[in-house]
Amino acid sequence: MDLRAFAELAQRERLCLGCTGRLAARLGYGLGNHERGQALLATRAMLAEAEDEAGEAPYFHGGTPAPTSNECGLCEGLCGEVAQLARLVLDAVEGVELETFQVGTLVDKEILVREKELQMASGGHGEPLKSQLNREIGSRVAGVSGLAPERDSPDAVIVVDTRYDTVDLQLRSLFIEGRYTKADRTIPQTRWPCRECRGRGCERCDGSGQMYPESVQSLVAGPLLEAAGASEDKFHGMGREDIDATMLGEGRPFVLELRQPKVRSLDLAALEKVINAAAAGRITANGFVWVERPRVAELKETVCDKTYRVDISCDPPVEIERLKKGAQRLAGKVVEQRTPTRVSHRRADLVRPRRVESMKLLSADGASAELEIRAQHGTYIRELVSGDGGRTSPSLAKLVGAECRVEVLDVLHLHLEET
Template identity: 40%
Template structure:
């Protein structure tokens, strides 16, 4: 079947606008719009069949129903829909009614067409060009700031605002603050008497202390903290801080001064949390942060049941240095962690002093090493442990994280 016969067969299905006629051959030739291609094909068919010229009514097109002649109107709807949202790049997407998609695919299949372009592809491109002309913004297929979805069946535009990310380190000076928001265990976030109808297990979190000023600065819907691991609720995070990426969801503003935001976060969370913001980030950095297992240095205060001389204590610590520890999921986290045995190495451990019969200890461990259980033994679930070596009950009185370094920073 030659191209004229293909055109005649396509027109036999019903009234077809030039846009849609051209789309059936959309990947042939270059430098033509589908409308120009369709008009040329129509004229060529009329010349070949000696028929009078007929300019179709786009509204009567049996495939698109005239939508491809209304791209300027759709572009204006998009510009109205994104009014008040700060962005530089955008992407257009199109939801095509199932019947329309099936209709054009039926023609492709019936006629074994090799070079068609789907309706949604032309809508995305042509509306995108019109939006760019009106707004001065740039279409970006890979990482757009906003995505506008045209719903041809409903005649509506849905706007999706892509998140903004920035990276930094946080320090936590106050014990009793979790890293992220926890829903109330009793009501699961609905609000009840136990949580004073807040829906929260804890009044604040590092995520919220950093996130609240960020949400306001970006005029955003929410903020999600992605940390390089996490410290226990009763532990402080000191030293140079813990690396994190903050994800800002649905920001209506994007050009935020991070130095000013850092100052505002630190002012509002003074004495509790402090941040040092390092720059902008992206989704890949979140994945890298989560996958790069950071080594951590802890400072702990250890209490022993019974008398232990400093020499005995240091000798016991030496037996843990460089050793691989087998830890079954601790009892204290068994309700939310898989019950399995993990192997983690104690990279370094030493006593740095004592106070009131208790010992200060600094420990460097692989990511995932449970420090409290390294000391207590957790009723035999962690082996070896300090308590096991000493033959006495041992416990951590206080715990601070003083250094978090990624494997790359350790030169691994």
């Protein structure tokens, strides 16, 4: 398409200079759209004058101005609103700690349809209106705030809805990896919404919305949420233990995600101390480091052997030698575990083979005993001891010929060093 045709299209559609320049974006390398539009119309007018076509192109002759953006037949004023839209963005990020950002825009659908038609009519080499707005708003925001535009993984994505002059600020989550230990046998790993009210708060939960007032998650996340001014957190543990089991040794790895953080520069070492002081030994958290989102999936996929310590009861009492033999016979064995009844409502009913690496009798007095068990990931320890009515086979109970039950369970160690 030649200059004359562009100019005629601009005149016919009553385009502002920004829209004119944008449709001709492949001409005039290095010019902004507004300048390009101006240059295009001026050039066209000068050509007309030189060729004495004045009568043919009155619109450009004699300096008749192009329509302002408010009168523009395409953008309905958007080309002239960049400063105002940038102000909306600047207001939205006020008081938020950021280094990098990216601007996006939502534009009325009718405008986009009309733009497409004009792009087709002019050869399809123009720049889309949205990309002009993103670029111009972005560079104005960068100029005023000193923030750096970034495409790949910005701290904030700010979407300006030009239809309503509203802004949606999406802050990139923070991810902190650490390990926790748990000595308290009354708190679950994660927040657990109340079954009655599903988190709204009722009599049963004392208005807390939770089955348990506290969790490892709430104790760890509380100080971090507050320091980051985040809206919510997600706790991604590398597996979990039962509420009444402790988690000892070096602890269990987890990643905590903080959503919509207004502060990104947290003093992790200081926050660890705050968390541990407040938890007063019920849990500990340590080894905090910054990680990125993909670490969550990696953690979820990591499996390893675990070593447990259990107190069991035996009914009727079992001789020590018999218990010792039973434990020895399970060591190095693969047992078949059908999904236990206690979890069958949330897990598929399958038979899983699991290897018991070792089982040592630490002490025993007939009616009770203490064992240390190392087993493959995913082994149901309670069922390995009790047999779960024959669903786990072989089991300690079957081998010693008595009813055996786990009374107390501690996770001593996750064998991560071997994975």
